[in-house]
Amino acid sequence: SGLVLRTMAVPLFNLAPNLSVSRLCFAALKPSTHSSGTMTLGEQNTLSDSFRLLDQAFNAGVNFFDSAEMYPVPQRAVTHGRSEEYLGRWIRDRKISRDRIFLATKVAGPSGQMTWIRGGPLCLDATNITEAIDNSLLRLRTDYIDLYQIHWPDRYVPMFGETEYDPTRQFCSISIEEQLGALGRAVVEGKIRYVGLSNETPYGIMKFAQAAQRDPCLPKIISLQNSYSLLCRTFDSGLAECCHHERIALLAYSPLAMGILSGKYFSPDASPGDARLNIFRGRYSEGESRYNLSNKSMEAATMEYLGTAKRFGLNPVSLAIAFVLRHPLVASVIFGATKSWQLEEILNACQVELTNEIIDDINKTHKRFPNPCP
Numbered sequence: 001s002g003l004v005l006r007t008m009a010v011p012l013f014n015l016a017p018n019l020s021v022s023r024l025c026f027a028a029l030k031p032s033t034h035s036s037g038t039m040t041l042g043e044q045n046t047l048s049d050s051f052r053l054l055d056q057a058f059n060a061g062v063n064f065f066d067s068a069e070m071y072p073v074p075q076r077a078v079t080h081g082r083s084e085e086y087l088g089r090w091i092r093d094r095k096i097s098r099d100r101i102f103l104a105t106k107v108a109g110p111s112g113q114m115t116w117i118r119g120g121p122l123c124l125d126a127t128n129i130t131e132a133i134d135n136s137l138l139r140l141r142t143d144y145i146d147l148y149q150i151h152w153p154d155r156y157v158p159m160f161g162e163t164e165y166d167p168t169r170q171f172c173s174i175s176i177e178e179q180l181g182a183l184g185r186a187v188v189e190g191k192i193r194y195v196g197l198s199n200e201t202p203y204g205i206m207k208f209a210q211a212a213q214r215d216p217c218l219p220k221i222i223s224l225q226n227s228y229s230l231l232c233r234t235f236d237s238g239l240a241e242c243c244h245h246e247r248i249a250l251l252a253y254s255p256l257a258m259g260i261l262s263g264k265y266f267s268p269d270a271s272p273g274d275a276r277l278n279i280f281r282g283r284y285s286e287g288e289s290r291y292n293l294s295n296k297s298m299e300a301a302t303m304e305y306l307g308t309a310k311r312f313g314l315n316p317v318s319l320a321i322a323f324v325l326r327h328p329l330v331a332s333v334i335f336g337a338t339k340s341w342q343l344e345e346i347l348n349a350c351q352v353e354l355t356n357e358i359i360d361d362i363n364k365t366h367k368r369f370p371n372p373c374p
Contacts, residue, residue, distance in 0.1 A: 010061035010350050013331040015249055016194050016222050019146060021102050023325060024346065025064040025251060025332040026057045028071070028083045050086045051093070053343055058096070060347045066225075066251070066334050068106035068151055069136055070114060077116035081139050088141035103140060104147035104251075106198060106225075107132040109154050110173075124154035125174045126182035133186050148183065149196040149225055157201050161290035163234075163374045176211050180218040187219050196223035196251070202238035209246045221248055223331065227290075228252035230261055230305050230320055230362065231298060231373040240329060249331035252324045256335070257298075257373050258291045261320040262345075263306045265293055290373050301369035308361045314352065317342075321349030323362060 010022040028050070054065075071083035084105060091101060107129055112120045121128055136145060155173040158165055186192045197208060205224065212218045224243055228235050228250060235243075235250060243250060256262055292298070309316040324333050337343040354362075 009347065012063075013249070015147075015331050019102060019194065021064040021332055022062045023330075023332050024057075024062050024321075024350065025066050025104070025334045026054065026062050027253070027334045027336045028054070028065055028067045028087045047086060047089070049338075051090050053337055053340065054087070054090045055094070056340060056343050057337075057347075058094075058101075062347075063100060064102045064104070064332055066104040067136075067140075068108070069132055069139075070106075070108045070117060070151070075114055077114075080114075080116050081135070084136055084139035088139055092141050098142060102146040103142060104149060104196070105136050105140065105145055106149040106151035107136075109150060109152040123174050124150065124179050126178055126185075129179065129182040130186065133191050137191060144190055145192045147194045147196050147223060148186065148192040149198045149223070150179065150200075152199040153197075153201075153204050154179065155204075157199070157204070159199050161292075161374060176207050177215070177218070180208065180211055184217055184219045194222045195219045196225060197221055198225035200224055200226065200239075202242045205239065205242040205246065205248065209242075209248075221246070223249050223251050225251040225253055225334065227254040227373075228324055228327070228330070229255050229257045229373070230323055230366070231257045231301060232290075232371055233366065234371050234374050235329075243329050250327070250329045251332050251334055252327070252330050253334040255324045255333045256317060256320050257302075260291055260293075260298070260302055260373075261305060261316060263302065263316050266299060266302060266306075295372060297369045298372035301365055301372050304365040304369070305362070308358065308365070311361070312355075312358050314358075315345055315348070317345040318349040318352045319354070319358070319362075321346055322352040322354050325349070326354060 010024050012020045013023050015021050065087055067083045067087055069081060069084065072079050087103070091098070107124065108114060108117050108121050110121060110123050112122070114120065118128055118131060133145070133148065137143070152159060156169040156171055180195070183192065183195045187195070197205065205221070208221045212220045224239065226235055226239065229252070232254070242248070259265070305319065306316050309319040321333055321335070324330055335346050337346060
């Protein structure tokens with residue numbers, strides 16, 4: 001079925017030579033709430049739901065799609081790789097010319113918990129990286145990946161709500177040169193075009209940048225995928241300076257702080273039963289450690305941001321997304337949606353300009369409640 005093309009409603013950002021990506025990036029990561037984990041009718045519905053959302057985003061001008069080998073989340077052996085598969089099937093099914101879509105995906109860092117991914121995965125050595133790339137290419141049914149990212153570092157770093165570095169937790173890790181070497185070979189072989197990092201620290205960014213400066217055979221990092229939202233502006237401390245000087249663009253994930261900034265979790269009629277933090281309660285540690293619904297300062301800050309949106313006649317989703325989009329280092333905002341109306345709200349945010357008055361209001365709240373969801 002051919003896609004009806006509307007004029008590009010979503011603006012573009014030049015992430016690299018020949019890589020003009022939409023400033024909204026669809027994260028193909030959410031399983032349907034009725035997914036049963038087997039290829040039953042429910043799963044088929046999931047596929048058609050996914051296709052409908054992908055069509056809607058693409059028709060609105062979204063050309064940038066982000067996945068990961070471990071998606072969907074919460075990660076399970078039975079659904080592992082399905083997000084990439086759905087994305088690949090959609091591109092094939094809709095007969096979309098490959099050069100009109102920019103695909104990003106990620107290799108899982110060491111975890112030990114996801115035994116179904118290369119036994120853990122145990123580390124990010126050359127063998128693991130190469131195998132991960134080859135498997136992602138198969139699932140995505142494509143010859144190349146536009147942006148290949150390291151999902152999280154192969155070393156101890158405070159992540160997902162942790163803020164303090166604990167030197168005693170350091171472990172023996174694969175050298176950055178070996179990681180970049182494997183990625184560089186994949187670039188030479190035409191399997192990937194560009195390389196990015198995710199959930200990284202200023203130290204990590206500079207180490208990767210310096211390694212590529214020392215050895216011209218190693219690929220330069222072009223992007224960092226870290227969380228950034230009204231509730232989490234930690235990027236602006238050390239990372240922003242590194243990214244600015246090293247010309248690394250931010251791909252901001254969790255711009256709605258997992259839906260919290262929409263206000264749905266604090267609405268008087270209690271939050272919707274099909275909201276992610278409700279359905280997967282107790283099964284989604286990365287999400288729940290950062291976005292703990294009993295966190296009082298998070299709730300207070302959210303209520304203030306909802307108040308700002310109301311005062312200025314904005315949808316809270318538009319306020320939250322527009323705030324991230326106006327950041328000078330943000331190339332694209334990564335969003336997820338499971339319903340058509342959610343996607344519409346996010347697309348509309350591209351048309352919203354935040355006045356100085358609104359920004360002042362936001363910053364007052366930020367001063368009172370700085371980064372409640374680091």
